[in-house]
Amino acid sequence: MEVDLLNITKSYARNTVVNDVSMKIESGTIHGLVGENGAGKSTLMKILIGVEYADNGSVLVEGKTRIWKSPLDARNAGIAMVFQELSLVPALTVVENMFLGQLFRKASRTVDWPAMQAKAQSILSELDPEIDCGKRVDELQLAQQQLVEIARALAQQARLIILDEPTSALSENEARKLFDHLRNLRDKGVAIVFITHRLQDVFQICQHVTILRDGALIRSCPIAELDMDAMIADMVGREMNEQFPKRETDSDISQNPVALEVRGAGDGVHFREVSFSVRKGEILGFAGLAGSGRTELLEAIFGAADLPRGEITLFGKALRLDSPTRAVRAGLGLIADDRKTKSLVLDKEVDFNLNMSSQHKYATRWGRRIKEQEKHAAHRLSESLHLKTTGLDQFVLNLSGGNQQKVAIGKTLNSDASVLIFDEPTRGVDVGAKREIYFLLRRLAQQGTAIILISSELEEILGLSDRIVVLHDGRIAGELDAADATQEEIVRLAVGA
């Protein structure tokens, strides 16, 4: 299905979020839509699916101007969107989810289960035959849930599917599989719009790319016409010469004292016999596929989960960490993988969040808060992290993804940890903020913090780490010196080859 967006403009109050944007989505293509957070991608797509109204401009489907009175109109016209936060009902089965709101009825007005089952099966068999359509959605893996969302769109006869950050929570392997399915759909003539922050994905599967910045169209062209650097430059509006900070070549961290040492850690389920150490001033990368046990391992070390086996020493002192409270007090900090559920209180102010992990640092011995010190610390962090807020009393909910992540990081920095664990610190964060986070990590290391970095983006692991540990199926599959490690080598270890 061919869809044209013509001169779309949309403002909220005095803030123009989409400014005169036109783009053409052709059938049988995968169309990348990129831009920093706040560039207007989501708003543009919401206009396309009838969730928002444009102030100006029109939507043309197969050359005919269409006006959506509601999202239902767009859906009936064959346009569907798969949001980043999946909208499936976890406790219902795959079939029930696929036909939610439009169950097949028999003449007797009762639900026609066999017909739906058959339809669901035929759609799913082309996507992923392993998905059992009688299974509950919460029994499926995240990647499979995403496919169910796509299957739902197909069940609604969608001919244009918009995917919002579909790979942000997937491992490289799962992402590759998803891409195969998408190519399949494309070859059947379905048009796909692919919104992503992972730019390498765009080069992998898109034929066409549209770049937005500050609500304006910067470029819309075939992918062959530009490279990564040009794309980043278009997105941020300036040359982005170095995405990753340079390592200090003259400092030799191998002589630094060991900060954190873990021996024989195992929880009997997710990881076994894991031993590693990280030195003061070192960035230790943890690579591996999703499900390799990285998050579980480091959360257990942080005391957030049981750690029945293993010894932990911090600067030579044995520790027993049975709760994050103790870990924080001992000098460990964790920036968790999911900032919305594990890091932030979204309905509270920036300064409230920044002071959540500092425990008794800004308080008298009797636990009375010293608010001037709290405020001062919040100001200092806000400045050093370049937080973009309307003030420290702004609710975290209203910040962009990148700024939310900075608050999550700032909160942990405020606890003065000597060992910091970053779990996917750039997930759902735009290019500019990503780069700032990379430089922050390096700066922290240079100041002597020992850093453990979990990331599913290999470039991140390679670009930042001093040393890389690869986990496969809960065990350490290998350890590499970052100076001469390659993506291929990491992947080989990660898949257990």
Next chain:
Amino acid sequence: MLMKWLKQLGPLLALIVMIALLSAASPYFFTVENLFNIFRQSSVNALLALGQLLVIITAGIDLSVGSILALCTVVAAKCLKAGLPVATSLVIALGTGAFVGWVNGILLTKLKLPHPFISTLGTMNVARGLALIISGGFPISDLPESFRVWGAESLGFVPVPVLVVVLIYLGFHFFLSQTVAGRDIYAIGGNKQAAFYSGIPVNKRLVLVYLLSGLLAGVAAIILAGRMNSGFPLAGTGAELDAIAAVIIGGASFFGGVGNVWGTLVGALIMGVLRNGLNLLDVSTYWQTVVIGAIIVWAVWIDVLRQRFAK
């Protein structure tokens, strides 16, 4: 900023309007004596609501406070009847309240019952049952004069219960706004998991909150027993719901993370003013119940409107 002030002051404005209307409607309403009377009648609810507020800020609920209230009146009366000194009896009664509250906390955090609604539903019944067992089902009356001071006497023209409530509210205002533990409680209610990952001792704080709720029910029991001159096993039936109502009318969020003591005090006073005013106007208690119910819905609806308007 204006919105924030309105949110803070909304319940207070409602209270003032209510007082103005009732003053106009009845000549007996706006007298020093009657106002203190209202405050005294509200004191038990105010104390239960304060405990409930702490619990609701953590996104929990405490259904047991009405029963704890009854149990503590009975325990205090029984101790006094057994000839124990007043001070000892007070400590035992307060300790009983704190203990049941502590049990609530342990059920939630150590036994990991899925929701405080369930654990406190259990202790609500257990505490009521114990109150009936200990008392044999009958009120234990005629308590010593020196005990009744707490519920029935006045210091100058200020009733002792009013004094107690004001002092305790000041203390808890300090606790919530000025201490680390207080801030932690808001964080837990705002996002329990984030609080946990931030190193906040979540379970310890939750146990403390339920313990305090039970303890405050104990304080309320002493005032109530003093006023009624008896330990009464059926006291406070449904009082937990009045306490929840006061907290909600006072602007706290039922989903946790939001609320302050003055809102709750105003919420308790609104309920007291209504009951008193409607009594003076000869409105039947049956209708009073209907009005209170409508006020709860109205207060929350105003809040919903305000939030929609703020967007």
